[in-house]
Amino acid sequence: MQKRKIIRRILDNITEKLLTISGAVTGIAILFITFFLFTEGAALFQSPQVEHGYALYVNSSNPVNTLQPEETKAIFDAEITNWNTLGGKNSEIKIFRIDDAFQIYPESELGENYELLPAKLGEIISKEENILAFLPTQYAPQGTAVKALAAKNIQPKEYFLGKEWLPTATPVPLFGVLPLVLGTLLVSIVALIIALPLGLGVAIYLSELASDKQRRLLKPVIELLAGIPSVVYGFFGLVVLVPIVQKTLNLPVGETAFTGSLLLAIMALPTIISVAEDALRNTPRAMREASLALGATQWQTIYRVVIPYAKSGISAAVVLGIGRAIGETMAVMMVTGNAAVMPHSLMESVRTIPATIAAELGEAPAGGAHYQALFLLGCILFVFTMIISISAEIISKKKTYKTH
Amino acid sequence: MNKKLSQQIAFIIFKLFGVLVVAILISILGFIIVNGISVINWEFLTAFPNEGMTTGGIFPAIVGTLYLIIGSLLFAFPLGVMSAIYTHEYAGKGWIVKTIRMMTNNLASIPSIVFGLFGMALFVNKLNFGDSIIAGSLTLGLLALPVIIRTTEEALKAVPNTYREASLALGATKLQTIKKVVIPAAMPNIITGLILSIGRVSGETAPILFTVAAYLLPQLPTGIFDQAMALPYHLYVLATSGTDLGASRPMAYGTALVLIMIVLTMNLLASFMRRKLEKKRSK
Numbered sequence A: 001m002q003k004r005k006i007i008r009r010i011l012d013n014i015t016e017k018l019l020t021i022s023g024a025v026t027g028i029a030i031l032f033i034t035f036f037l038f039t040e041g042a043a044l045f046q047s048p049q050v051e052h053g054y055a056l057y058v059n060s061s062n063p064v065n066t067l068q069p070e071e072t073k074a075i076f077d078a079e080i081t082n083w084n085t086l087g088g089k090n091s092e093i094k095i096f097r098i099d100d101a102f103q104i105y106p107e108s109e110l111g112e113n114y115e116l117l118p119a120k121l122g123e124i125i126s127k128e129e130n131i132l133a134f135l136p137t138q139y140a141p142q143g144t145a146v147k148a149l150a151a152k153n154i155q156p157k158e159y160f161l162g163k164e165w166l167p168t169a170t171p172v173p174l175f176g177v178l179p180l181v182l183g184t185l186l187v188s189i190v191a192l193i194i195a196l197p198l199g200l201g202v203a204i205y206l207s208e209l210a211s212d213k214q215r216r217l218l219k220p221v222i223e224l225l226a227g228i229p230s231v232v233y234g235f236f237g238l239v240v241l242v243p244i245v246q247k248t249l250n251l252p253v254g255e256t257a258f259t260g261s262l263l264l265a266i267m268a269l270p271t272i273i274s275v276a277e278d279a280l281r282n283t284p285r286a287m288r289e290a291s292l293a294l295g296a297t298q299w300q301t302i303y304r305v306v307i308p309y310a311k312s313g314i315s316a317a318v319v320l321g322i323g324r325a326i327g328e329t330m331a332v333m334m335v336t337g338n339a340a341v342m343p344h345s346l347m348e349s350v351r352t353i354p355a356t357i358a359a360e361l362g363e364a365p366a367g368g369a370h371y372q373a374l375f376l377l378g379c380i381l382f383v384f385t386m387i388i389s390i391s392a393e394i395i396s397k398k399k400t401y402k403t404h
Numbered sequence B: 001m002n003k004k005l006s007q008q009i010a011f012i013i014f015k016l017f018g019v020l021v022v023a024i025l026i027s028i029l030g031f032i033i034v035n036g037i038s039v040i041n042w043e044f045l046t047a048f049p050n051e052g053m054t055t056g057g058i059f060p061a062i063v064g065t066l067y068l069i070i071g072s073l074l075f076a077f078p079l080g081v082m083s084a085i086y087t088h089e090y091a092g093k094g095w096i097v098k099t100i101r102m103m104t105n106n107l108a109s110i111p112s113i114v115f116g117l118f119g120m121a122l123f124v125n126k127l128n129f130g131d132s133i134i135a136g137s138l139t140l141g142l143l144a145l146p147v148i149i150r151t152t153e154e155a156l157k158a159v160p161n162t163y164r165e166a167s168l169a170l171g172a173t174k175l176q177t178i179k180k181v182v183i184p185a186a187m188p189n190i191i192t193g194l195i196l197s198i199g200r201v202s203g204e205t206a207p208i209l210f211t212v213a214a215y216l217l218p219q220l221p222t223g224i225f226d227q228a229m230a231l232p233y234h235l236y237v238l239a240t241s242g243t244d245l246g247a248s249r250p251m252a253y254g255t256a257l258v259l260i261m262i263v264l265t266m267n268l269l270a271s272f273m274r275r276k277l278e279k280k281r282s283k
Helices: A002-023 A025-046 A069-076 A098-104 A117-127 A156-161 A178-209 A212-227 A230-248 A257-281 A285-293 A298-309 A311-327 A330-335 A353-360 A369-397 B003-036 B042-046 B059-090 B095-109 B112-126 B133-157 B161-169 B174-203 B231-240 B245-282
Strands: A054-059 A094-097 A131-136 A146-148
Touching: A002 A025, A002 B059, A002 B174, A025 A156, A025 A369, A025 B059, A025 B095, A025 B112, A025 B133, A054 A117, A094 A098, A098 A117, A098 A131, A117 A131, A117 A146, A178 A212, A178 A257, A178 A298, A178 A311, A178 A353, A178 B003, A212 A257, A212 B003, A212 B245, A230 A257, A230 A330, A230 B003, A230 B174, A230 B231, A230 B245, A257 A311, A257 A330, A257 B003, A285 A298, A298 A311, A298 B003, A311 A353, A311 A369, A311 B095, A311 B112, A330 A353, A330 B231, A353 A369, A353 B112, A369 B095, A369 B112, B003 B245, B042 B059, B059 B095, B059 B133, B059 B174, B059 B231, B059 B245, B095 B133, B112 B133, B133 B174, B161 B174, B174 B231, B174 B245, B231 B245
Parallel strands: A094 A131
Antiparallel strands: A054 A131, A054 A146
16 A cells, blocks of 8 residues: 555656646747757858859969859859959950860860869869859869969858849859848738738627627637638639739739738738737726717727727737738748749739748758758748747737726 | 718728628638539549549548648647646746746747748758658647647636635645546546647648658558658649649649648537537536
């Protein structure tokens, strides 16, 4: 008997310890998520600007020592063709790639395992003063008149303020997140502008006007709207909204930022309605009655007394709605067309941060610069939503009226 | 303007908004149901996709989603319930509870694609599970955790304190009280949370994109380290990247309908149970 009691006490003790540990599980989860996102993401700034395993070489008489990523890209896109634009001599830039070596030398001259290649490459670069060679570091050219351009790492400034997102471009991928951040904000904010009056209207209707019967119909409808998976919304948007937008607005394609906003507005509605309704309902009955007793109509009471009182709750609804919209992935990806360019108008295709991650992570090799850049996008998203959820919490706790 | 008139106008607008929201839901559901119902038959539910996913069925996707539901909740349900028990029954009312609750809220607000990134970094790459059911289940489980914690806490809150006091007065320990009195009383509500999280888990696409989902598999997964197909991802594939989009459209409608049926059944079941309990309590 005694023994069983002791065992039971030990078991109970273990159970209580386990409960304590599991109490912290969400905190631990958040810590883990933060840690993994940021370690993977921050590694981007230790990655070289030039594609992994490659470097740029010039003739040593060339005064140019470094190139900015945009400059390199412009050269390889033939937008910059003269060294003098870059502070060098007035002569045309001659681009040289590894494949060009095989045009000049037959493979027999390069050795069985290309062991003679570095010397030959060195020879070419030494001869040609205006050359810009993009070569694998494995076959780094050997010669007296060869100069490797300084290999800089990707700079935070280039990432956070860059205006071009070309993650698979060679020789220098560009990871400028500005178009993605702006695309995300554009789609979400417009969605909110559409959803807010609608959601607020329905919330007022539900809390102030609807009969019990109407409320019993509307509430489950809103819950069901919240329950539909986002990929189903996306499918609906793709098959129904996209053609409608294209036809009614007479656009070349229907996959635009506006279509995304429209769909997101529908998806953000349940959040906005239920949070705002809660806030409106929390207005004390005495305040309403006081207003009505003074001769105000019901509508005057609503917009002079109830709404001002519920202001902080309504703001929380707005903030949470934005949070929902910013993080939404599948639905937006399916209807916005996903062009990673700076957004100019609502009627053009845009790409959001979540859609970029979802679309590109599958093709980005693990540990590469592209992969890290996508994790850093995840960090941006994470920070955004953290700020939003914390500020919603602060806002909804703030009392607009002092209670005496 | 006359104040009566402005009131009438405002109220009409609000009523219209309410009607509009109902109309939106009906049009989405109606659209999927009308187009999908003719596709669904026994073969669609039990056959493998065929001919570039334009004929056949979605059996492997249904099975995959089932595995993911079971896998994720096996991990998240006990953990979530235990976490809620600690917060509600043990932790008191100080800063610890506040911090835990804030963490839970924050976890709930993290976008699902971020869970996908995390799952890929930790489970797929770091722990070397590869794209597998276990990696996907753990990722989805994290996502379901806040739902379970919140509903369980609500459930515990609804158990009257007199129950606890009576049990303690009879000489039971705190743990005994929780095991024998509080949990049985809260069970129906806790189950409601479980059902809700099934709905949540079965509909998510972004977290499984890089942790488990396969484009097309010729056979069912045989172990927890295999890849699996899943309904939401299958719908995404059918809608956007099939070999012949026009021909695979009916399959997409059917898949969407099956997915919606699962999710909505779970949600309706949960709210039905909740309502029944509320009635019981008010008696």
